[in-house]
Amino acid sequence: MSYLHIGKNFTPPDIHGKVTGKARYAEDYSVDGMVYARLYTSPMPHARVVEIDADEALAMEGVFGILTAEDVYPTEAPAPTLLTNEPVYVGDPIFAIAAIDEKTAEDALKKVRVKLEPLPFSVDPVTSLKPDGPSARLEGNIYPREMRSLHWSAEDVERFVTGREPTGPAPSEWSYGDLEAGFDNAALILEESFVTTGYAHMSMEPRSVLSYWQNGRCHVHGSTQSQSFVVPFLARMLGIEQKDLVFVAEYCGGGFGSKISAYPVLAIPGYFSKKLGRPVMLRITREEEYYVGSARVGFQGWIKAGFTREGRVSAVDLYIVQDLGSQQAGGDASSAGGAISILYQPDAMRLRDVPVLTNTTPRGPQRGPGQNQIAAIFEPMMDKAARELGLDPVAIRRLNAPDSSATLNANQGPVTSAYMKEALDRGAELFGWSERIKKSGQRNGSKVTGIGVGQGYHSAGANGFDGLVRITPDGRIHLHSGVGNLGTYSYAATTRAAAEALKCNWENCIVHHGSTEENLPWSSYQAGSNTTFTHTRANYVAAEDAIRKMKLIAAQVLGGTPDQYDIADERVFDIGNAARSLTYGEVAAKAVELGGEFSGETWPEDIHEVTQRAVQGIAGTGLIGVAKDNLPVRGTVPGLTVGFIEIELDLETGKHEIVDFLAVAECGTVLHPLGLAGQLRGGAVWGFGMAGLERHVYDPQNGLPANVGYYQTRPPTYLDIPAHMEWSAVDIADPDNPVGSRGVGEPAMGSATAALMCALSDALGGHLFNRTPVTPDVVVNHVSGQGQSHGPLATNTF
C-alpha cells in the first residue's frame, strides 16, 4: 500500500529546540517570586521519624518554610509516598525546605535536627524470605497485590540458593497445558538458576518540577513520558479537580518507564507552593534521581525447560523471586512468563512468582519489564539446547517462533498478527548468519569471537483512547496529541495517521502537544511500546470523524448527499464533478458558522472527560474531528525484534568489543523510519548496558546504595557500542491497525541484551553465566577458573 505520510521520514517539531538548546525542560522555566526547595532524604534504609526540629533552620534569613509528610497526600503502604515518616530506603524523601536560593535551602537542611529510630531492613529478597529474615516494611515483606509476610523454611532457602528446584511457597502462580506431559515428551531438559540486576532507570533529565498557583489552578511544569494520561493521577495526588490542573511537559529528558504517570516528586512543589503562597522549584540532583528515580525489578529465579528431539520447546517451568524494592511494584515476573509463552510457544508452562520487598530504591517498569530480564537468561538457554541437540541457533528459534496463529499468556489468547519467522529469516540473510556462525570460537591472540542471536518481545498496543483534530478557517490542520514527548517522536508520528486519512500536506499541519493548555485529548500512557498502535488508531478515528463532518458540510453547502463527496488535496469535492469543491478552510469556516458537533459545541458521549475539556477549549475555532477509538482488536498486539551480534571477547581482560550488530523489527508497517531506527539502536545500547555493564550495588550491612552517579552505575558510553548499527524491518501490515503499525520500543532492548548474552556464552564455548551483567571481572574469574566472588544467587551485589 502506498502512503503519503506513513513510512516516510519527517522532521518532528520538537527537533529544532533540542538541537539548538532552545527546548525548555521543567527546570528551564522561571516565574516571578520563585523559591527553591531541597529535599532531606533518609540516611537509613528503614526507620521511623521520631522528631524533626527545624526551628533553627526556619529562623535563617531567606528560608521560607518546611513541608513534611503531614502536609501532603497520604498513601497506604506500600504505595509511593510524597514525603514520609517511615522511610523505607536510603534516599526516601522525609521533608523539604524552601528558601530564596538552593544554597540557602541546603544550608538550612544542615541545621534541621532529625531524630530517626532505625528499623529492621533487608536489601536481598532471599535474606528477607529466611525463617527469621527482616521485613522491608512494618506491614510485611511481600506484595502479591496486598502486603503480607512470607518466610520460607531454612531448607527452602537452601534449595533455592543452591539452584535446585524451588520448594518455597510462591504466592502467585499461573499455568497452562500439561506440564508433566510436556517434560515427559522432552528429549532434553535444562535446569538453570539465575539472577538479573535491577538497575536504575537513569533518566538523563532528573525529575525536576516547578509549581505555582494562579486563579485557583495549580500549574505544574514537569518531566513525564505521558501527557494527558498524567492529568487525573496528578490531580488526585494534589487533591484538586482535573480542570484545576495546568500540566506542562513539552519535553522529557528520558523516563524509560520511571516517568509514565504522576510520580511522587511531581506533586511536592504543588503542595509546597500552596503552603508558602509562592512558586516553588524543586530541582532533583543526580544522586536524588538515583533514589527517587526508580530501578528495574530484579530477578532471582530458576527455570526448567523441556525440548523435543526436533528442538520444539515442550514445557517451561519458571520460578521467580522478584526484588520489588521498597514500594509497590511487580508484574515483571508475569510479563517474563508471558514473553516465554509467545516467543517459544511452549506446549505447557507454569510461572510461580514471589514478589518480595527490599529496602532498596523503589522499582518500576523499565523498558521491557520482565520480558527483557528473561530474554537475557532464556535465550542463552536456547543456544545451550541447540548445542546439545545439534541445531543451529537461528533454526531452533525459527522452529519455535510465533506466527499469526500464536497464542500467549496463561489464557493462551490470540495475537493480532506475528511474523517472527520472517524477522529471523530477514536478519539471518542480512547478517550473513550462515557464514558468520562459522567464526564462532575463532581465536585471535587473546580474543575469541562470539556470535549471537537474540529475540525480544513486548505487547505493543492498546485501544479505546481518543483522537482530536481541528481544521481552522485558515486551512491549517491542527493535530492535538495527548501523547507525551518521551523522546521517540511518537507524539508527532502517530498524528500522521490523521494527516494520512485527511490526505493533507504535513506542512499545513500543526501538532499541539505538551500542555493541558493546548487542549489535548485523553491518551494512553507512553509506555509498554503501545503508543504507535494505540494512537495511530485514535488519530485515525478522529480524522475519519472530521472527514465525515466535512462531507456533511459539503453536501449542505454544495448540495447532494455526503457519500457523493470525497477528499483530496485539502479539498472536499464531488466525486462526479471535482470542480464542485470546498477547501478545508472553507469547510472549517462553515463549521464554525454551523456550530453543534461541527465546531465542537457538542461531542460524542463516549469520549473521556479530558477530551471533553479539550473540545470545550477549542470549540468554535474550526471544524472539530473527535472520536474514541472503538475499532476492533482481536488479540494481544505483539512487538517483536531480533538482534544479531558478533563480538570479540578478550579472555585476558574480560572485555568484549561489539564488532557488528543488526536489529530487525517486526512491528507491522513501519510508521516513521528514523524514529524506528532510533528505537532499535537506542534499545540496543540499553541492551548492551544490561548485558555487560550496568550495576546496582547495595551494602547489605547498612543498606547503602553504591551507585548514585553515572560513573558508578556505568551506562554504556559511545566507545562501548559499535559505531554503526544496521537495522531492518519486516514491514508487514498488522490487520488491526488502520495504517498497519505496531509498537516496538521495548523488545528492541531485549533482543540486543539477549544477543550479547548469547555471544558472550558462545565465545566461552557455551558457558552460561545466568546473570546480568557479565562484567569483565566475572569473565576473568571464569576464565582463570577461580570461581566467582559473589555468593550463589546473591543480588544487588554487582
Added chain:
Amino acid sequence: MSAYDVMPDMELFQPVTVEDAAALAERLGSRGWVLAGGQDTYGWLKDRAKHPKAMVDLSSIDVLNGIEETDGGGVKIGAMTTLREVSRDQLIRARYGLLAAAAARVASPQIRNQGTLGGNVSQDTRCWYYRRGLSCYRAGGNICYADSPEGMNREHAIFGASRCVAVSPSDTATALVALDATMVIQNTRGVHRVAAGDFFVGPAVNITRMTVLRPGDILTAIELPADWAHAEYYFEKVADRNVWDFALVSIAAAFRTENGTIRDARLVCGAVSCVPRRLTSVERAVIGKPRNDSTGEAVAALASEGARPLNYNHFKAPLMDNLVRRALRA
C-alpha cells in the same frame, strides 16, 4: 543527610605566583583547598563531604602551565598542564609515549580538557563509601566500611591495605612511576623534589592522604628524566567502560632492551593498592630475558604474588597477571 548539590560559600584566592599560592596555602592550612582543574574538587565540595573554608585556585599561575625540555634531555611538565595537552604534545608523544597513552585514557575528552596532570596525580581515591562522605578511617574516623565481612569492595585494594582498602585512581600515576619521574613541590620553605615512587602514600603511613603533599605544599611540576625516554612502553587500562571510568586494574611498563633481551624494566600496576604498585619481582625476573610471550608466561604469576583479595575483588589477581603477559608480549 541529603544529596547536596550546590557549592557552599567559601573564599576564593587566585594568586598569580607560586610563592603567593604557597603562602596562602600555608596560612590557610587544613582550612584551605588547592584547586587545579576541579574535576575531583567540585564533587567533594558540592556534595558537602569536605568542608574547606577557602580555595586557592592555581589556574592564573602561568609558570605552572606548559611542557618544556630540560637540560640533559628530560622534560618538565607544569602541574597545571591539562591532560589533553599531555596526551597530544609532540615532545611527550615522541619521548614518553607511555605518559601520553596514560593521559589519553583518563576519564573522558571533556574531563581531559579541564583536568590537569598535577590534579590527576593528586586526586583522592574513589572508594564509594568514602566518596559518600562517611566518616571512615580515611575521613578521620574509626572504621572502614569497605573492608568488612559484607563490604562491597569490587574496586578496592588487593595489596598494601592497612585498615583502609582504597586504591589509587590515577591513570597517569602508574606511567610517572614507571618513567621514574620527579615531583617538584614548593612551599614557603622552598622547593623540594620527590621521586614519583615516593610521592604516593599508603594508608599504613598516612590513612587520610594519598600523597606526601601536606597543607601548604603546591605540586608545581613533574620532571621526566632522560633515562627512560624513548624506551619501549606498554600501557593498558582495564575498566568496565571505555570512556569515563576508573581502572579495575591498569599497567604501565617501560623496557630497555639490548640485542633482544631486556636490560632494564619498570612495571607498575594501578588500582590494586593505595599507591601505584611497582612489580619489582617481575622487573627482576625479566632482566636478561627476551620480551616475548614465553617470558610473559614465565613471570606473570609473580605480579599478583602475595595479593590479599577482599570479598569481591578476587579477579584483580589474575587480571594483573594477564596485564603483565600483555606488557611483555606487545
Added chain:
Amino acid sequence: MDIVEFREDVWGREVLLGVSWDLLWVVLTLSAVAIMVHIVVMTFLKSPPRPSAAGLHMERHAAVDRGFHWIMAVSVFVLLFTGVLPVVGVDFSWLTIHWVAGLILTAAVVFHTLRALFWQKPREMWVGADDFREPFDAGTKPGKYSLAQKGMHHAMTALVLLVIGTGLVLFAMIDTPWWNRSNALDESTLGWIFLLHGASTLGLIGLVALHVYFALRPEKRFYTRSMISGWISEDELRANHDPARWSPERSA
C-alpha cells in the same frame, strides 16, 4: 579545646570518635609543670646524706623481673611513640609495629601477673595502713616498696590493663595475618573503646613521664641501678627500708 571528639556514623547519627588529641598537649604540659615544681621544691629542701653504694649487695630485683620490666618499658615506649607520633604529624608505617609491641606487652604482663601471684610475694605490693604513715613520719620506713612506688605501680597497672584490654579489642577490628576484621562492634561501642584506649594512653604518657623523671632523680637513682643490676647496697637498704618489713638476701 575538646575533651572528646564526635563524628557521624554510617547513618548520620552523632557518634563518639574517641579522645581529643588536644589533650596530649595538656598532659605533656601538666607533666612538665609537675616535674618542674618537684625540681624546685627538692632544690630548696634539705636533702639527707646520700647512702653509700659500697658494701654488701642486697638483691632487690631478680634478673627475670628486671627483664620483664625492661621488656615492658620498651614495648610501652614503642606503643606510645607509634601511637602518638602519627597523631602529631610524623608519617611512618606504624600500625604493625604498634600491634606487635602491644602483643609483647600483653605477653609480658601476663607473665608478670602469673609470676607475681604464684612465685613472688604479692603482699609486698599491697598497700596497708602502715604505708600511709610513711609520708608523715620520718621514722616509718617502707618494706620493699614505698607508698609512692606502690601508687605508681598500681596506677601503671590500671592504665596498662586498660590500654591492653581496649587494644586487644581494637586488634580484633583490623586485618592481621591470622584473621580478617570483624564487624562485631557497632560504631558507638567502637567509639567508647577508642576513647578508653586514647584516655589510658594519655594517662600513661603522664605517668611514664613522672616515672622516668623519678628514675633519673639523684636520690632515687639507686633504684634505677637496681633495676639494671638487681641490687642495692646495705647502706641504701638501711637508709630507705625497714628491715623488719623487708629483709632481702645478699645478691649473688
